[in-house]
Amino acid sequence: MLAYSSTGAMLRLLLISVVVLCTAPRHAISQELSPRAYWPAPTGTQIMTIGYAFTTGDIIPDPSLPVTGFDSDINAVKIGYLRTLELFGRSSNLQVELPYANGRSSVAGPDDIQIQRDYKGQGDITTTLSINLLGAPAMDAGDFAALRESPRPILGASLKVVAPTGRYDADRLLNVGANRWAAKAELGYMQVLTSKWLLESQAGLWLFADNDDFLGARKEQDPIASVQFHLVRRFSPGFWGSINTSLYRGGRSRVAGVKLDDLQRDMKVGATLAFPVARGHVVRVGYNTGSINDDGETFHELSLAYSRLF
Secondary structure, X not given: OOOOOOOOHHHHHHHHHHHHHOOOOOOOHHHOOOOOOXXXXXXXXXXXXXXXXXXXXXXXXXXXXXXXOOEEEEEEEEEEEEEEEEEOOEEEEEEEEEEEEEEEEEEEOHHHOEEEEEEEEEOOOEEEEEXXXXXXXXXXXXXXXXXXXXXXXXXXXXXXXXXXXXXOOXXXXXXXXXXXXXXXXXXXXXXXXXXXEEEEEEEEEEEEXXXXXXXXXXXXXXXXXXXEEEEEEEEEOOEEEEEEEXXXXXXXXXXXXXXXXXXXXXXXXXXXXXXXXXXXXXXXEEEEEEEEOOOOEEEEXXXXXXXXXX
8 A cells, every 4th residue: 555654663664755756747637528618608607517537548537646666557436416506697607516436556666676556536626617708699599599500709717626525644645635725727718710610729727735734744836837739610509519738847846945946847638429318318428638747648538428418
């Protein structure tokens, strides 16, 4: 088990060695791909979503940790609720998401000692408030139908807040929860190419509070900047597909005041397909893969989600 004990000096030394030796940049929290994040809906719409994702490769539950070289298999379930609102006459969304993860990660430590960690539990609750600034005022069903028939450019903004509510063991390196607050501010723009093709772009900045109990020390992390691009093809109402990519940079961290050489920078690509199975019922499938800088580490993710619209 991957653990830390204040009475175990050798084990503490081993853990710190893993952190320091495995500080090659890796997949970051900023890598979540979210096509159609600013596409509006009629005011008062409610959406319940349950999603499942299987991720394998160089990935861990808190992907902002400054470590790499892990071989993981992670099963994750996420339950979400979204409601459309009217703010200042604009279409807006309030979304709450609760994740649960169950997985296993292993890494080769000093002298080829294999360190393995099994974990499961509730993750950190995420709340997102978004508002469309241009192109999408608050609308009823008729206005939305007109927008769907003749889409127009939309500019939106959002604020995502991650609360430290997930399971966290202070004496372990890998946890489902991150034990710190985090927030992401983002701008998104949707450009109409044709009546069926849309190009979406998003630019965001993650900010992190300190984790004051990271193996008995304080962990600090610099902001992470990210951009996303989505080429979306609309087939029919509720039926669409997209090709997605994202890039990110930043996140250099400090543990106990020591700056680590762990600047994170790389990219993620994937594809998404969403289709209605009945009125008010939508299924979405996706595949994502990412590269971890120049060290040859990669990860792969398959996802499936079901949404019920009210």
